Amino acid sequence: MISVDLERHAEAARALPAETLLIGGERLRHGSGAAFGHVNPATGRVQHEMRLAGAAEVDRAVRIARAAFDGWRITKPSRRAEILNRLCELVGRDTSHLALLSALENGMPARQFSGRQSAIVQGWLRYYAGMADKLEGLVTAAWPAENLEYTLPEPLGVVAAIIPWNAPVISLAMKVPAALAAGNCVIVKPAEFTPFTSAHFVRLALEAGVPEGVLQVLPGGAEAGEALVRHVDVAKVSFTGGTAAARRVMAACADTLKPALFELGGKSANIVFDDADLARAIPYCGAFPMNNAGQGCQLPTRLLVHEPIYETVVEGVRGTLAHLKLGDPLAEDTFMGPVVSEGAMRRILGDIDRARTERAGTLLTGGARAEAAGWFIEPTVFVGVDPASHLAQNELFGPVLAVMPFKDEDHAVALANGTPWGLAGYVQTRDLGRAHRVAARLNCGNVYINGAMNVHPAAPFGGVGLSGFGKEGGRAGIEEYVRHKGVAVALA
Incomplete structure (x- = not known):
């Protein structure tokens, strides 16, 4: 018989954030989606009641992100780096709290998050803080003939980051810092099973200086996911999850021909x-x-x-x-x-x-x-x-x-x-x-x-076959959130 301290878990559940949706600068407890009672996997008891995000919240968040993008894309790379480094410090400060939330939401042993996962998350934040001012364009071979031709690295716009329930904070670290460092806005959709760590992570990002609307979180199920993927103003989808869901995401992306990154399953x-x-x-x-x-x-x-x-x-x-x-x-x-x-x-x-x-x-x-x-x-x-x-x-x-x-x-x-x-x-x-x-x-x-x-964080990570395509980590990871514009200037 496994002994679980029910009183300790009930006491710990008081630390769960009441509001798990963050749209712009507003914290919400309920969306327009389905009702969801979060069950502590260690006790089998409901510990939090909420309504998930629905299509209405997705549309509102995308519109806010699209408006925030104009300012964030021209924010100095050095300022983006400062914010990501500050977020790294805050994650370190709140490691024990994130470990507690992880244990309550998906059953991950708290010592596992405190011991290794927090260090991994901080490593990814530091790495992409360092990449913020290292995106470069090229002068092409056309110069010095008739034209001066060069390329400009540009952010994509609004990125949908759909993350899984098994290691949500690590998944956030593999997606969000790279996208923000490149100048994109990000809407995170965590699984309904793990809304708490994502909500706290985004709160820390706001505390670190991320402007309102640049990073938002909408915990939800299939309704929110489909609305986010299909939204015309979402420029790219970065998805980590199962292969069956990825097929649905890919089909939905086809409507607007938006690119996707898939980090899927494995049988390693x-x-x-x-x-x-x-x-x-x-x-x-x-x-x-x-x-x-x-x-x-x-x-x-x-x-x-x-x-x-x-x-x-x-x-x-x-x-x-x-x-x-x-x-x-x-x-x-x-x-x-x-x-x-x-x-x-x-x-x-x-x-x-x-x-x-x-x-x-x-x-x-x-x-x-x-x-x-x-x-x-x-x-x-x-x-x-x-x-x-x-x-x-x-x-x-x-x-x-x-x-x-x-x-x-x-x-x-x-x-x-x-x-x-x-x-x-x-x-x-x-x-x-x-x-x-x-x-x-x-x-x-x-x-x-x-x-x-x-x-x-310095090495590209991603699979082949049913395990997906695209890379997270290294220079390849930030290039997933950049497009290169060609500019030609006539010299004649």
Whole structure:
């Protein structure tokens, strides 16, 4: 039985912001959309009542953003940098508060946000603050002949940032600073499950000096999302979420021919060769896929193990999971909290039951709901998994790991590339030549070797195939929010 301190959670819920919609400089508790009762995933109890944003709020916010754009686009880059650096300082100041909000809204252990995620968010803010004055144009090859021709980097206008519920603050950091640094206005639509961290983040942005109307937040469901994507004055959509929703977003963008950036799901493979440093690799292979209850698009949810060390790694993973604390997200020693909702829990348990029924693999550990009031699932591992099974081919977005053996390097690469996804790949080996060789052969947007940190602000991040297109991070990330205008001056 998982012990959740109900009194502590009830007391903590008093910190939830009453108003989660921010339009211009106005804070609103209710929109014109559907009524929504936010349930704490650790307790299963409703902790906040609201009405989501609807089409009316979207139209109002876009009109305000479009008016604010004229002033923000000509704001000095150095001033934009000052504001983003100040926002970074405020996120650091309010780390414990954001950690508390994260735990209450999606069950992420508070220590996880305080320990690493806040540092990641601050890193992205600092990086794009530094990029604000580094957008450059070019003088083209036409000069010094008849014309002086050059290019001007320009912001797009109003950007719709549609972010997911699993890591909303990191998603904000991957989208908002780059768009603002380039001179765009941004309307954030967080998922209905996670309105609180986004509302607080935007409040901090206003405190940092972002002008009213330049950054707004509209928590909502499909109605708000569709209105935002279809709005004629939205210049680009930056979407992180599921593939099915992305197809609907892409179809809606077609009406106004607006561009989109998609950071979608994954079924990333972690390849462990027989020369890997197992003392480091095994804990990584077991614990990392269970991060945030397995609710992460880039998590290595397929574990491919070289046959000579297969049994050793499997037993090591079992031992690692036995020591991971599943529990109250407000407790300091919790590694893994609940999944985000009852619906998510039932979907994941349904996928686990399907894997058993189809004999997709042998259940090594877990496979059931943990005894608790909230939406807790035991860390689950299947071994000897059929590479063609639903379990191996589909993103379950929960604490479920699929393990399978491979014979040699070619076999490992074929298995890793054997899904329609292509977000991330992971390689564990001491052989430097093999590491580079395999990285070049993996069909994915990013490869991480021997536990390298992922989602670094200076590196472009994004997938291929069903995992989406476009990049967040690095110079490529800010170029997503810029267009280059050509100017020609006759010299004759």
